[in-house]
Amino acid sequence: MKNLKLLCLLALPLLVASCGPKSGGTDAEVSEAKEVEEVSASAAEYTVDAASSSVSWIGSKPVGKHNGSIPVRNGSIKVENGDIVGGSVIIDVAGIQNDDLADDSTMQAKLVGHLKSPDFFAADEFPTAEFVVTSVEPYTTAEAVEDKEEIEFEYKPASASEHMIASPTHKITGNLTMRGTTLSVSFPANVSMENGTIRAQAKFNIDRTRWGLKYGEEATITEKAKDKFIYNTVNVGFDLVASAESM
Secondary structure, X not given: OHHHHHHHHHOOOOOOOOOOOHHHOOOOEEEEOOOOOOOOOOOEEEEEOXXXXXXXXXXXXXXXXXXXXXXXXXXXXXXXXXXXEEEEEEEOHHXXXXXXXXXXXXXXXXXXXXXXXXXXXXXXXXXXXXXXXXEEEEOOHHHOOOOOOOOOOOOOOOOHHHHOOOOOOEEEEEEEEEOOEEEEEEEEEEEEEEOOEEEEEEEEEEXXXXXXXXOOOHHHHHHOOHHHOOOOEEEEEEEEEEEEOOX
């Protein structure tokens, strides 16, 4: 039972990407939800290949980590004049998976069950999350994020600079809705468009508590032993593949 409690505390929420300004203590830029502009009817539509796309997560605690993935259910990307001008992706939160406990199916099932519970995603009530693109702009070094200072323990989360995707090409901004809360998230990504296929890859850090996933949060760390809290920072990643409808 003691081990089960430890595994549950190590559990983590997602995706996919959080504070207000960067100085507020998180790495991705997070703010109030932004208005979604209407996309021209002439924009080409690329359909997300759910089987080839994925969302990854890593949750950290002073004495260990867990990692896994969340399936992509469906989505589409809108392109006009060679630029991404809109789109949305539905993420299957109820299908969240754990990878590091693959050799212990019993503990893995208990951990996944806890992640789906009201302590974390409340998947029965909120089975999906959605990311709606509001802008995609060229990435510049001026967009580099500040690393958040974390409480020093052996298994603290990877910083944004350690975790981020290599050679980002674009800055993606969109509204992330999770557990009934919608916030705007901006992060660097590597985006390519060739042969009728779009591929977008990103790795960034968010603060899970902004979306209401507050189980074991750091706010009460002064009242807890180091094995009784989970870092608020989540390492998130995604690999998204979409193809033109004509393909």
